[in-house]
Amino acid sequence: MTRSTAFHRSAWLALVLVLGLGGCSRDEQPETGTTPPVEAPAATAATAAPGPTQIPPPPELKARSFILIDHDSGRVLAALDPDSRQEPASLTKLMTAYAVFHALKEGRIKIDDMATISENAWKQEGSRMFVEVGKQVSVDDLIQGMIVQSGNDATVALAELVGGTEATFVQMMNTYAKNLGMTGSHFTNSAGMPGPEHYMTARDAAVLSSALIHEFPEYYRWYAQKEFTWNGITQQNRNGLLWRDPSVDGVKTGHTESAGYCLIASAMRDGMRLVSVVLGADSMRGREDANAALLNYGFNFFETRRLYAAGQPLTTARVWKGAVPEVGLALRRDLYVTGQRGSMGSVQAEFELPERLVAPLSAATAIGKASIVVDGATIAAHDLYPAQDVPAGGLFRRLSDTVRLWFD
Numbered sequence: 293m294t295r296s297t298a299f300h301r302s303a304w305l306a307l308v309l310v311l312g313l314g315g316c317s318r319d320e321q322p323e324t325g326t327t328p329p330v331e332a333p334a335a336t337a338a339t340a341a342p343g344p345t346q347i348p349p350p351p352e353l354k355a356r357s358f359i360l361i362d363h364d365s366g367r368v369l370a371a372l373d374p375d376s377r378q379e380p381a382s383l384t385k386l387m388t389a390y391a392v393f394h395a396l397k398e399g400r401i402k403i404d405d406m407a408t409i410s411e412n413a414w415k416q417e418g419s420r421m422f423v424e425v426g427k428q429v430s431v432d433d434l435i436q437g438m439i440v441q442s443g444n445d446a447t448v449a450l451a452e453l454v455g456g457t458e459a460t461f462v463q464m465m466n467t468y469a470k471n472l473g474m475t476g477s478h479f480t481n482s483a484g485m486p487g488p489e490h491y492m493t494a495r496d497a498a499v500l501s502s503a504l505i506h507e508f509p510e511y512y513r514w515y516a517q518k519e520f521t522w523n524g525i526t527q528q529n530r531n532g533l534l535w536r537d538p539s540v541d542g543v544k545t546g547h548t549e550s551a552g553y554c555l556i557a558s559a560m561r562d563g564m565r566l567v568s569v570v571l572g573a574d575s576m577r578g579r580e581d582a583n584a585a586l587l588n589y590g591f592n593f594f595e596t597r598r599l600y601a602a603g604q605p606l607t608t609a610r611v612w613k614g615a616v617p618e619v620g621l622a623l624r625r626d627l628y629v630t631g632q633r634g635s636m637g638s639v640q641a642e643f644e645l646p647e648r649l650v651a652p653l654s655a656a657t658a659i660g661k662a663s664i665v666v667d668g669a670t671i672a673a674h675d676l677y678p679a680q681d682v683p684a685g686g687l688f689r690r691l692s693d694t695v696r697l698w699f700d
Contacts, residue, residue, distance in 0.1 A: 347593045351370075351586065353570065353573075353585065354578055354582070355571060355582055356571050357569075357570075357571040357572060358372050358494055358571065358586065359371040359495055359568070360568045362567075362594065363502050363505060363566060364564075364565065364596055365596055367629075367671050371495075373494075374493060374569075375495055377476060377492070378493065378554075378572060380554065380571075381548045382419070382483070382484040382547070383492065383556060384481070384482065384483060384484035384492070384546070385439070385447055386500050386544050387465045387469060387477075387500060388450065389511075390468055390500065390508075391464050393511050403430075404430055405431045406428040407450070408427075409423045409426060409427050409428075409445070409449050411425050416447075416448050417444065418483070419441065419442040421443030421522055422443075422522065423445050423446060423522075424523075429446075429449065433446075434450050434453075436517065439515060440517050440520035440527070440528075440529050441520055441527040442544075442545065444484075447483040448483055461482055465482065472503055473499065476491075484546060486548055497571075498567050501544075501556050501558060501567050501569070504543075505565070505567075515531075515558075516541040516542060518535070531543070531544070533555075533583060537559060537584065537587070539559040539587075540559045541558060543556040543557060544556050552574065553572075553573040553576055553579040554571045554573070555569075555582075556569045556583075557570075557583040557586075559591075566587055568587055570582040593632065594630055595630070596628050597630075598626055598628050599629055602623055602624055603623075603624075605620025606620075606621060609649050609659075609660075610648075610649065611650070611682050613650050613689060613690045614650075614651030614682045615683045615684065616682060619649070619653065620679035620680075621645075621659070621677065621678065622677055624675070625674075627674065631667070640665045641662045641665070643663075644661045644662075645660035648697070651682045652683050652684045654681055655678045655679065655680055658675035661675055
């Protein structure tokens, strides 16, 4: 083990998986912190199996930008110019929904609260729920009007309810975007009206969609809803893939003349969830065909496996001046890895930890990282947390470790 002034690299932890020959399924996990290599029987010349088929390149699509990711592992499976700033149109409403869902989760609003429709909300142009100025509408109905009907009036009404004013709410949207690491996005309104400082990247749209699905599964169900009726007017969800592909359960469409036709789609097949983003297609059918092609590409050539459950220690570390001499280090979320279908290959984790861990330690504070390497390529890095709080040790332990550190 080598050291630097701030960090040391631990020895490699082998997590070699041979799919179909002892690999972990999505609902299984190793019993211990390491998984020994699993070797296939040697093949004879007469019976040698052919090597894995090389993954073909992603489909060529008519779009300005696109990306395909695995929801659980976060691995990018296909992309075209994913970090270019694009006009998001009504895809903006995903961030509006994310902020509204946080307000529901934190109890700042309730699903049956009534919002009074302002003139500002009522006069919004574009797609509408057709709420009436001065009338009261429940949060439940406004959310469905925003998600299913893509109503700009419903969206602004929710923004004003949560933020007091739409301008304040937009500040919240940008704060949430920053917290999610959406470095290529900025919002100036809640509904997706065009503007030079209103933009989002395909990568950020995928990150936001995945966060919404992960954090708010109880509300995500609305994105699979095919129609919604309000005030005697029934409008259908504009995501045509909900009718074409039963595995698709979201997410959101967007369109303006300058943005083109945009669609974020998510589908679940055999326990594997993918998220695809297509920005700037030339037609409604075009955005649907492009997303369908991306999803089929991902499901046909890749698979995802769970390696570790949240809270399961991946390694242990020495703790100085603590009530216990060492602590397990774990992930806050289940750890998944995505690789070539039928030939995942070698999976390893490399740990980067502080040179010394000194108590007290909080299980809520990250103290290092685990980098996940598949076939020699680093595909993700995840924060590591103490598996439990470690309080400071007694006086003798603290004094003893202080002396030892002098000579370490």
